[in-house]
Amino acid sequence: MTDLVQTPGAPSPEPYGHSRTGLDPDSLRRGIVDHLRYSIGRPAAALRPEHYYRALALAVRDRMQDNRAASTQTSLDLGRKITCYLSAEFLMGPQLGANLLNLGIEGPAREALAELGQDIGEVLACEPEPGLGNGGLGRLAACYLDSLATLERPAIGYGIRYEFGIFDQEIRDGWQVEKTDNWLAQGNPWEIAKPDVSYLVRWGGFTEHTADGVRWVPGRVLKGVAYDTPIQGYGVRTCNVLTLWSARAVESFALEAFNTGDYYKAVEDEVTSETVTKILYPNDEPDAGKRLRLLQQYFFVSCSLQHVLHILDDLEGASLRELPERFALQLNDTHPSIGVAELMRLLVDERGLGWDEAWALTVRTFGYTNHTLLPEALETWPLAMFGESLPRHLEIVYEINRRFLDEVAARFPGDAERLRRMSLIGEDGDRSVRMAHLATVGSHAVNGVAALHSELLRHSVLADFAELWPERFSNKTNGVTPRRFVALANPGLRGLLDRTIGEGWLTDLDRLRGLEAFADDPAFQQEWQEVKRANKIRLADYVRETTGVELEPERLFDVQVKRIHEYKRQHLNVLHILTAYHRLKTTPGLEIPPRAFVFGGKAAPGYFLAKRIIKLITAVGDVVNNDPEVSPFLKVAFVPNFSVRNGQLIYPAADLSEQISTAGKEASGTGNMKFMINGALTIGTLDGANVEIREEAGPENFFLFGLTVPEVEELRRTGYRPADHVTGELAAVLDLLTDGTFGDPEVFRPLVDNLRHSDPFLVLADYASFVECQDRVDAAWRDRAGWTRMSILNAARSGKFSSDRAVAEYCDDIWNVGPVTVAGRP
Numbered sequence: 001m002t003d004l005v006q007t008p009g010a011p012s013p014e015p016y017g018h019s020r021t022g023l024d025p026d027s028l029r030r031g032i033v034d035h036l037r038y039s040i041g042r043p044a045a046a047l048r049p050e051h052y053y054r055a056l057a058l059a060v061r062d063r064m065q066d067n068r069a070a071s072t073q074t075s076l077d078l079g080r081k082i083t084c085y086l087s088a089e090f091l092m093g094p095q096l097g098a099n100l101l102n103l104g105i106e107g108p109a110r111e112a113l114a115e116l117g118q119d120i121g122e123v124l125a126c127e128p129e130p131g132l133g134n135g136g137l138g139r140l141a142a143c144y145l146d147s148l149a150t151l152e153r154p155a156i157g158y159g160i161r162y163e164f165g166i167f168d169q170e171i172r173d174g175w176q177v178e179k180t181d182n183w184l185a186q187g188n189p190w191e192i193a194k195p196d197v198s199y200l201v202r203w204g205g206f207t208e209h210t211a212d213g214v215r216w217v218p219g220r221v222l223k224g225v226a227y228d229t230p231i232q233g234y235g236v237r238t239c240n241v242l243t244l245w246s247a248r249a250v251e252s253f254a255l256e257a258f259n260t261g262d263y264y265k266a267v268e269d270e271v272t273s274e275t276v277t278k279i280l281y282p283n284d285e286p287d288a289g290k291r292l293r294l295l296q297q298y299f300f301v302s303c304s305l306q307h308v309l310h311i312l313d314d315l316e317g318a319s320l321r322e323l324p325e326r327f328a329l330q331l332n333d334t335h336p337s338i339g340v341a342e343l344m345r346l347l348v349d350e351r352g353l354g355w356d357e358a359w360a361l362t363v364r365t366f367g368y369t370n371h372t373l374l375p376e377a378l379e380t381w382p383l384a385m386f387g388e389s390l391p392r393h394l395e396i397v398y399e400i401n402r403r404f405l406d407e408v409a410a411r412f413p414g415d416a417e418r419l420r421r422m423s424l425i426g427e428d429g430d431r432s433v434r435m436a437h438l439a440t441v442g443s444h445a446v447n448g449v450a451a452l453h454s455e456l457l458r459h460s461v462l463a464d465f466a467e468l469w470p471e472r473f474s475n476k477t478n479g480v481t482p483r484r485f486v487a488l489a490n491p492g493l494r495g496l497l498d499r500t501i502g503e504g505w506l507t508d509l510d511r512l513r514g515l516e517a518f519a520d521d522p523a524f525q526q527e528w529q530e531v532k533r534a535n536k537i538r539l540a541d542y543v544r545e546t547t548g549v550e551l552e553p554e555r556l557f558d559v560q561v562k563r564i565h566e567y568k569r570q571h572l573n574v575l576h577i578l579t580a581y582h583r584l585k586t587t588p589g590l591e592i593p594p595r596a597f598v599f600g601g602k603a604a605p606g607y608f609l610a611k612r613i614i615k616l617i618t619a620v621g622d623v624v625n626n627d628p629e630v631s632p633f634l635k636v637a638f639v640p641n642f643s644v645r646n647g648q649l650i651y652p653a654a655d656l657s658e659q660i661s662t663a664g665k666e667a668s669g670t671g672n673m674k675f676m677i678n679g680a681l682t683i684g685t686l687d688g689a690n691v692e693i694r695e696e697a698g699p700e701n702f703f704l705f706g707l708t709v710p711e712v713e714e715l716r717r718t719g720y721r722p723a724d725h726v727t728g729e730l731a732a733v734l735d736l737l738t739d740g741t742f743g744d745p746e747v748f749r750p751l752v753d754n755l756r757h758s759d760p761f762l763v764l765a766d767y768a769s770f771v772e773c774q775d776r777v778d779a780a781w782r783d784r785a786g787w788t789r790m791s792i793l794n795a796a797r798s799g800k801f802s803s804d805r806a807v808a809e810y811c812d813d814i815w816n817v818g819p820v821t822v823a824g825r826p
């Protein structure tokens, strides 16, 4: 907690009225004017909305910093345990709106800006979105930070301050084009640079084993500098922190090289060092396995662990041996799992603890969350690269493995096969370090992110470990923050809820159950439909602006937004659209309920088929949208650059949420939850959290289709021949993709061949069930009162999917962290 020390004698800011801390419109206005003058420094005549944005952001940060100082002081005084969430990704989204909401000053800010002649909507739109994540995993981390603060749990988010976040996506001639995300171009008013909070990080080199221990002689040394962003809770004083590390050279300029005229050498170290935190790896599942990625992971983890031990050192009367009582360290997937070996190095090599004691502290301190079962996403590092990069850590991994396999051998004598399966070192193919095994062996708690996923984890990827340590395994079904994804994204619904069931739902989402009583109330149904319609019109305006496609709000808005991936089966969604197209083209006078198919999502730049799927969607859209016979019934739009910001426009506008992954592939999903809370009905498979969404909503309020996990396993076991399914409508539809109807047949041949010959995600096997289910959707849509009833019941029964519920479970079952109320005004 870099900002622990209170400046002695500093005048305590009076609660109201002060331009730094006042929450009333007048104080805020004066705070903005002060920052325009003293922080932005532009003549009044030259001020533009983005300058008011930065001034307001700085004024809001002042208020949060005030809470931050009180929060750190309180949890220190009380010596309370701190949760540290280690994640390579934090997809925070735009901060201003969320911070105004959580501080309860949306009204005062609107008024203050109005007095300065500014429109808050215009000012909010000036904020660049910090895209420091790929998708689900990164956004979950952000939701959890919001819930930790709102639940008054002291917490630190630790991550990487990427100079360039996830690429901006442009659609050119129907193809994805990646643009650099220079989010820091105008600076970032939410972060506070902490040059005095910096740590050295070693890399490469070799180890020397001497009488008094091991010496790691690094090949190079980097410096990590902290940048702190305050994380304000909703309706509380608690303000936690997100500490993102940025890489620097130890010596930022080599003067002697410069003096000898070697200018490049003079800056070489700085340039190469900075590259470590230059850019986010845009892969969302397939593991790139690049050395720079390993360095990124080790860099932020080493800085974070050194920082944690530093805080522990500063804690009055606290000893190193209290680490597990003072800190809970959560590994957000395997990306930070090198932390297990790094903590051992710090405790044994630097702090002189014995191995056993150090190991016991390590296991009791770490928890590990797995977010995917996809084999290609489970990180393994080639032994050679790992050893060259982290020679001391490889020795530590070997020692952890030796002791671990001894334990396994003792428990399962003579079971060499089990030892081979469980080893931290993979021997199949070229030898590698299995990071999921290191994370599991080094943690006292391992969890999946939805009931089905946690079950599959116990019976597949980590089955041997679950058999050895059943007590370590639990499920923590994901959740999303209702502050951003309801109150901020859907003000219409927020107002209706406040009027109907009172305000408490925003911090107690189970209160939505109060809506059940209104599910059949015509007046309430009317209001419900008006809120949805207004959100559809708002989205339609955005779609028109960004794609030129006109979406009439009467249409059924059928939405699929998420990263593009074969297992998420956006191409199955397209096969349904093509089926409707084919029926309309071959059945004169056929009428179907008009639909608007809205897609959005980025494809990893190197993911060939995913990029073809985007082209497929845009190509089908071009034909369907411009065909007078079809467009009255079918419209297709691909919203470019899907992000947290435009997600907030999309989730409230959906009637139907597409959650159609192959059963057993989507660990949880979180978009599915955001749609449900905003009254969309789900069409989906029994996969990830869809299972629990259907349980909560009731099977009658969920459009279910497709093979279940056991059926998928059975089909794989008995041998799946996709071609068997290419009959009737499906055959006709697949031909449409290669007969030129949607442009150059060669463009989609790889996709069609993939489906006809291998179809690894059983698209063809689930086609008929999906189309049949979509026909049921059409039928249900015709009964608007029935549909609205189901929509209200889905929202009413979505309380479980609040990130407050999920985080409270982590706090009780894994982190053992209680609330700390920070005194003073909320």
Ligand code: 26W
Residues within 6 Å of the ligand: 134, 135, 136, 137, 138, 140, 283, 284, 285, 286, 287, 288, 333, 371, 372, 377, 379, 449, 478, 666, 667, 668, 669, 670, 688
């Ligand atoms: C090494 C490359 C890489 C990068 C990111 C591998 C794996 C990932 C993440 C684990 C992918 C991810 O975001 N997984 C998603 O996590 C969400 C939050 O738990 C789940 O809801 C999604 O189902 C899961 O796909």
